[in-house]
Amino acid sequence: MDQPFPSRADCAPRLVAVAAGRAPADLVIRGATLANVQSRELLPGWQVAVAQGRFAYVGPDASHCIGEGTEVVEAAGQFLIPGLIDGHMHVESGMLTPAGFCAAVLPHGTTTMVCDPHEIANVLGLRGVRLMHDEAILQPASMLMQMPSCAPSAPGLETTGFAIDETHVAEAMTWPGIIGLGEMMNFPGVVAGDPRMLAEMAATMRAGKTVGGHYASPDLGPAFHAYAAGGAADDHEGTREEDAVARVRQGMRAMLRLGSAWHDVEAQITAITRRGLDPRNFILCTDDCHSGTLVHEGHMDRVLRHAIACGLDPLVALQMATVNTATHFGLERELGSIAPGRRADMILTSDLRGLPIERVWARGRLVAEGGRLLADCPRLDWPQDVRRSIRLARPSRPGISPSPPPTGASACGCASSASSRTRPRRGRCRSTCRCGTASWNRKGMSHIWRWWNGTAPAGASVAVSSQASAIAGAWPSPPASRMTAITCSSRAPTAI
Numbered sequence: 133m134d135q136p137f138p139s140r141a142d143c144a145p146r147l148v149a150v151a152a153g154r155a156p157a158d159l160v161i162r163g164a165t166l167a168n169v170q171s172r173e174l175l176p177g178w179q180v181a182v183a184q185g186r187f188a189y190v191g192p193d194a195s196h197c198i199g200e201g202t203e204v205v206e207a208a209g210q211f212l213i214p215g216l217i218d219g220h221m222h223v224e225s226g227m228l229t230p231a232g233f234c235a236a237v238l239p240h241g242t243t244t245m246v247c248d249p250h251e252i253a254n255v256l257g258l259r260g261v262r263l264m265h266d267e268a269i270l271q272p273a274s275m276l277m278q279m280p281s282c283a284p285s286a287p288g289l290e291t292t293g294f295a296i297d298e299t300h301v302a303e304a305m306t307w308p309g310i311i312g313l314g315e316m317m318n319f320p321g322v323v324a325g326d327p328r329m330l331a332e333m334a335a336t337m338r339a340g341k342t343v344g345g346h347y348a349s350p351d352l353g354p355a356f357h358a359y360a361a362g363g364a365a366d367d368h369e370g371t372r373e374e375d376a377v378a379r380v381r382q383g384m385r386a387m388l389r390l391g392s393a394w395h396d397v398e399a400q401i402t403a404i405t406r407r408g409l410d411p412r413n414f415i416l417c418t419d420d421c422h423s424g425t426l427v428h429e430g431h432m433d434r435v436l437r438h439a440i441a442c443g444l445d446p447l448v449a450l451q452m453a454t455v456n457t458a459t460h461f462g463l464e465r466e467l468g469s470i471a472p473g474r475r476a477d478m479i480l481t482s483d484l485r486g487l488p489i490e491r492v493w494a495r496g497r498l499v500a501e502g503g504r505l506l507a508d509c510p511r512l513d514w515p516q517d518v519r520r521s522i523r524l525a526r527p528s529r530p531g532i533s534p535s536p537p538p539t540g541a542s543a544c545g546c547a548s549s550a551s552s553r554t555r556p557r558r559g560r561c562r563s564t565c566r567c568g569t570a571s572w573n574r575k576g577m578s579h580i581w582r583w584w585n586g587t588a589p590a591g592a593s594v595a596v597s598s599q600a601s602a603i604a605g606a607w608p609s610p611p612a613s614r615m616t617a618i619t620c621s622s623r624a625p626t627a628i
């Protein structure tokens with residue numbers, strides 16, 4: 133866990149004194165209806181007392197915790213809910229560093245992020261991960277880092293600037309802000325028993341941390357079971373109800389995502405709303421959010437609103453973005469609920485369905501109000517060579533496609549802002565690819581994989597990065613009749 137914030141053990145003497153009425157709290161909030169995600173119930177009139185950034189008292193009457201210097205917030209008519217957790221996301225997808233991302237999402241009520249900085253790992257390796265880690269740890273919210281597992285994601289076929297191996301993973305597991313291994317994207321490698329992939333997961337499990345999964349295939353046969361046996365504890369790549377059910381049945385957490393490009397909640401949430409499965413092993417996340425989505429639509433608040441609009445009980449949705457996620461990463465006693473000892477991350481909202489984010493506290497500090505950021509999100513002094521690590525020649529002409537794709541049947545696997553809006557839904561693309569820069573991202577892999585299995589319309593044309601087209605060769609029997617790989621006209625990014 134991150135160190136600058138005092139540990140629960142260090143705070144316990146004061147928390148006990150406040151809860152017992154022997155010492156004044158720093159903050160008391162009263163009058164609200166408290167959403168208890170531990171018991172899944174609403175508790176009208178319950179009050180909270182906060183000290184040292186943690187909940188000291190949670191109960192019907194906190195008046196004995198009020199003393200000299202205690203700030204008292206009256207919240208009649210509002211709901212007090214835990215701060216939201218994004219269980220799987222990439223800061224780089226926002227085209228931001230951790231400080232900028234934190235500043236963007238705090239007004240939306242996200243107070244904990246589980247970040248996999250694998251895009252920067254592709255370019256700068258362990259050094260880049262450490263820089264992201266070090267900026268994340270400065271933030272007023274909990275930006276928890278995973279060590280990227282797959283740079284490159286298709287070894288031997290990509291031109292990444294750095295290759296992660298098990299020694300890097302083992303080293304990162306000793307850093308204070310690392311909580312596990314980032315998504316294990318090389319699922320063919322795991323299934324085939326690739327020693328390096330298994331060694332990375334072993335280093336994580338030996339450190340007592342969580343292995344993130346990424347099984348981007350509709351094949352739920354032996355390959356899927358082999359992947360589950362390898363150690364991946366969650367997976368966000370499911371797109372169908374049966375994908376979510378299969379993961380939960382194997383003891384994995386099904387992460388349902390709504391990002392800028394991913395729309396996988398609606399199809400899978402029926403595992404709970406229709407089939408009635410126990411929701412405790414389901415988690416909501418974003419995976420990839422462009423900064424435009426953050427500004428115009430929101431972050432985890434957007435995911436919750438969507439899940440509720442899909443028929444999910446608001447309290448269950450809240451559990452899937454708070455306590456379920458914290459429990460999955462072994463952090464349930466540290467954050468994710470309004471309960472004694474936990475980080476005082478909380479939101480006041482006047483509507484559990486529409487979820488207007490009216491006030492946000494992180495670690496007991498008011499960090500946003502009415503959509504305005506009130507906290508400082510400190511930045512690292514990023515080294516000059518890192519700031520100049522992308523050297524792209526300007527494309528000679530806009531667009532990367534030498535010929536227009538068939539109407540209504542094109543898609544892009546790139547990670548650029550343009551392509552993030554062009555992900556096909558149910559096999560159809562909403563617009564044509566207008567990506568003008570080289571893109572090098574494993575997202576193309578999952579798209580192509582799905583289309584190979586028959587999701588794409590026949591004759592679909594796929595504009596992909598040079599890397600993704602290389603990945604196309606990694607699997608047997610690519611259905612060439614269904615896919616045309618079009619590489620970028622500009623030069624690929626050069627890593628230092």
Ligand SMILES: [Zn+2]
Pocket residue numbers: 315345346368369
């Ligand atoms: Zn993934």
Ligand SMILES: [Zn+2]
Pocket residue numbers: 220221222248315419420
């Ligand atoms: Zn991801």
